[in-house]
Amino acid sequence: MKITPVPFSLSRRSFLLAGAAASSRLAADKLFGAPGDTDSKPSPELEKLGAVALAEAKKHGATYADIRINRYRNQYCGYRLSPQRGSNKTDEVPFVTDQQSFGFGVRVIANGQWGFAASPLVMPEEIARITREAAAVAKANSALLASPVQLAPTKSYIDRWTSTFEKDPFAVSVDEKLELTHHAAFIVKKAPKVFSAFCFLWFRSEDKYFASSEGSSIQQYIVQGVPMLEATAVDVQKNISRTRRHQIEPASAGWETVAKANLLENAPRISAEVLEHLAAPPVKPGKKDLVLLPSHLWLTIHESLGHSTELDRALGYEANYAGTSFLTTDKMGKYQVGSQRVNVFGDRTNDRGLATVKYDDDGVRTTKFPIVEKGLFKHYQTIRDQAHLIGETESRGCCYADSWSSVPFQRMPNVWLESGAREVTPDDLISGVDDGILIDGEGSFSIDQQRYNFQFGGDAFWEIKAGKKRGMISRVAYQSKTTDFWQACDGIAGPGYWQQFGALNDGKGEPGQSNAVSHGCSPARFRQINVLLTD
């Protein structure tokens, strides 16, 4: 690609012009090329570096090796508007940061055991040294090998892929981003009773290169966007505070995520709703019907059905940290986890999903597969080195490492709930409820280490009485058991109401890693769930 040195300038205008090109002098830029590059093959420079690791691994007795050379960029900017000490005046606090991380990790199998090593110095000598370290780690650890690593076969691929985005969010000026976030937060804070407003935009990209000793050479680029707008209200007399968030789907997408969020149009609503939440009466606890919106239900799907169907958990690989699963391997294909209406897919191919990618970090082409079919548990999320343990012959493409310095392991694909019949509307779900609650957005969330017992709050709650949505209520949490909860699902709205919420910070593994994942769903109804009044 073209390398353009840019003269230093402090003027706002010249920054706008120079911003994108300024980063072109980094070694990482030279290797990965520009996001818009239309090449169908990986960069030859990356392939040369990859070959160093593969050759060195072979020389040191590795029966398998792969290298990932990755660069990540995270740009955050936004505004916090909050009151000055002892005054009603507002401080408007801007923030902006742009962070890059670049390096490589090498995985080898030697003596039947995995070894891994990583370094930020992306140069041939260091790649060779680190590959030797990885081989040494594998050989040392083979002394305590339970059984030799077996990889499910995969085709080899030479490919280059870019996630779908309309407008590169990093090419949009920071000036425009600050202007927008300030404006949205300002509208929220305009109501004198609103305590504080917070608005930020987070853009993340992953440049990934993968080469394996089985002949794969894959370059991928992923762009993600997370806009956020939140209001907080405080009642000092009652000693309570409430928040309200504009619910926005984070997505593998470009600047269009921000445009779609309509921050300015929604700011007055958030401002009014946080005050309504602050004044809302407490819930009367007991068994109630729940109508859960996609902005809320995604997290319940994630915790209850997403994590319980991870094969590494079921096999005990996470026993010391994230936990195991109530869905033990003997239950696969035989166990009813939900009602007949419940169809759930694992999918790393769906449009705008945060876990969507063409090839996983094992170099496996990603897929869509049923996890729950008509309430029956069908399949686990799998990777190459575990598929054979449940008699399967190929991986379902769920391997991911959150950094060049992290070991790839089984992570969650997008796990989404199929919508109901076309004609079913959210109002239909509500009209069938005599005494219930409509819940929007995420609140507190907690689930046990085998994914039975969970408790969820929310961002906003409305009472449903005699089939009608009434005013807001507060201090709501519901508690249930995964199978009881999904068995109680008796209505799901149609595909027109399907939305895809998610998060970029799903933690698992030791050392801990973060995964980005989406959980699409339509609003759904759950009968007679135990509702608590929180203190």
Added chain:
Amino acid sequence: MLSEQQARNLIDKVISFSRLPECQVDVYWTEDVFIRFANNGITTSGYRITQEVSIRSATGDKREGSSVVTELTDEALKLGAEQAEQLAAISRPNPEYMPALGPQKYLPLRNFDSFTGSARGDVMIPHVKAVIESARQNQLTAAGFIQRSANAAAVGNKAGLFGYHTYTESSLTNTMRTAGGTSSGWASQTSVSLKDVNGETAARISVEKCLRGAGTRKKLDPGKYTVILEPAGVSDLIGYLGWSFSARAAEQGQSFLSKQGGGTHLGEKMFPESITLRSDPLNARLGASPWGPSLLPNQPIAWIEKGVVKNLYYDRFWAGKAGKQPTPAPSDLVLEGQDNTLEDLIRSTEKGLLITRLWYIRTLQPQTLQLTGLTRDGVFLVENGKVTDPVTNYRWNESPVRVLQNTKKLTQPVRAQGAEAGASIVPAMVVADFNLASVSDAV
């Protein structure tokens, strides 16, 4: 290891590229080695080096921008400095901006252990082996994690401030499970020195818990119980409490230290005489840093002394507004204990539940600090001073404020780490009226 001179050179280089009045450079360097095991064998393990240079620049009119780079070539550092300055130039003035601090005197800390800093597989594998052999001898399945890290952190700015610090961290945790998944036991060791890690000891504790839990588990009705919380659980609860000492949040009605109607609980006796909570960055058992987020020197400070709320956390900005001296941030927490052992606590309990650790803790209300979470890896009935039957796990909804208020007895404190917060030095404690909300079938 990134040496002091190398760190200084890096910082000086970035500053030499800076043209704005203020530039602060933070450098982090880590080398870590880890081994993960499960199903009685090693699964994944690694050796890695990570490094990061964080650059914060500011204009004369309080506009700030920051960048982070991991490439350390002159070109990359120059670009990082330029990017931070360009972002500052484009940003807006920050009304809460604090001018850069000049040179500071940082306390020398002794939390780097050279044995730990250079340990590799040959030192760590025998501990893993001891755990796995112990599992096999008892027909159990072991999973766990052992790690060590050698870390260097440095900070410098254009106003002449410079700090450099090295520390090590290590830990071994392990979980033993019965073949049918009917019982689970856990043990953890965490220290700045890998010499304090011992696979045999860790395995003995987790095996004992797992075997003790293998009988029929009693399912007691949810409700309020006297509990004996082991240090890992206390560490998590104290971590949540520590994060809530912000003067700003307290004064503005957003913390358990906010008073109904306005004001704070500073100076009030909210807790029993036995409760003293402080930050102790000089404690060589913790991986403390000589400076905090404001870059002021870290120093010991009491948050609660003999039950009285002694201090709130004032950052430089809020302290300036309040006319107070800034305080260190709550970190490196130490909760003082009493001259008892865990056995003493059990012996003195007529009826209660012994809880190994807590899991998946989240906040429900900041003003009460009510949290929700679960028990995990060993809950046992204590009757007439003895541990008797295993009991199911529970979801609990409880506040660490009430927990400290209801604390009846403590052990000597030890360094411990749970599932959520970092390491702290805390005792085990007997707590009355702990709210167990519902049964969890998880093992």
